[in-house]
Amino acid sequence: xxKNKSSxxxxxxxxTMKVKYLDNVTLAAGINNIAVTPASFLSANQCRETYAFYxxxxxxxxxxxxxxxxxxxxxxxxxxxxDTAPSSMSEMQAVPHSTYLxxxxxxxxxxxxxxAEALKSYVPWFKTVVGTPDLDTETQGVIFLxxxxxxxxALEVDATVQFRGQVVPGATPAERGALEVKKERERLLAVxxxxxxxxxxxxxx
Numbered sequence: 001x002x003k004n005k006s007s008x009x010x011x012x013x014x015x016t017m018k019v020k021y022l023d024n025v026t027l028a029a030g031i032n033n034i035a036v037t038p039a040s041f042l043s044a045n046q047c048r049e050t051y052a053f054y055x056x057x058x059x060x061x062x063x064x065x066x067x068x069x070x071x072x073x074x075x076x077x078x079x080x081x082x083d084t085a086p087s088s089m090s091e092m093q094a095v096p097h098s099t100y101l102x103x104x105x106x107x108x109x110x111x112x113x114x115x116a117e118a119l120k121s122y123v124p125w126f127k128t129v130v131g132t133p134d135l136d137t138e139t140q141g142v143i144f145l146x147x148x149x150x151x152x153x154a155l156e157v158d159a160t161v162q163f164r165g166q167v168v169p170g171a172t173p174a175e176r177g178a179l180e181v182k183k184e185r186e187r188l189l190a191v192x193x194x195x196x197x198x199x200x201x202x203x204x205x
Contacts, residue, residue, distance in 0.1 A: 015051065017047075017142075021071075022154065023033070024154050026150060029149070031085070032181050036059065036142060037126070037139055044161050049169040051166055052165030052167050053162070053163070054126055055158055055162050056162075061077070062099055063153060063154060063155060068119070068152040069152075071147055074099035074100045076143070077144075082142060085144050092144065108156070120121060121136070121140050
């Protein structure tokens with residue numbers, strides 16, 4: 001059977017990597033959140049500028065007990081841009097893939113395992129570098145955290161992220177957009193100053 005050359009090229013232009021997040025997150029008035037983007041994961045953040053787009057294909061998270069806990073703690077992932085974040089523990093726990101750590105528990109909470117359907121958002125791929133478009137094209141979703149006061153929540157996240165569209169760091173989506181705006185500005189200034197585009201302005205169009 002003849003090999004599909006286009007599919008082969010697409011495969012070369014993609015990279016899949018396992019990433020991990022483990023940190024003590026300080027709550028403010030009992031809440032905080034972690035954006036599910038490559039920038040939130042050290043290993044993914046180091047290479048995101050060499051790809052144009054990303055998407056998370058697997059995600060799970062849990063909470064570890066720590067000495068500062070003074071109340072129950074919870075975490076939940078919600079895809080897309082949430083207008084109103086969960087305002088109570090009961091609202092968070094209404095989501096099947098949420099996780100919960102009781103105040104007296106001495107072992108980590110159960111994993112909150114996000115099913116593939118719940119990971120999907122508005123678009124199949126998202127921009128790796130934040131620019132001027134709406135957040136729904138840049139952030140796949142958010143892990144909302146809840147506890148009490150200014151205590152610490154020890155969060156562990158395991159995920160699989162895919163990158164697509166290799167680019168040089170200076171040509172990532174945000175930078176490309178800035179360059180296009182600069183070229184268009186130069187072209188318009190040339191038209192205004194001479195009444196017609198210069199050859200260099202036409203070349204940059």
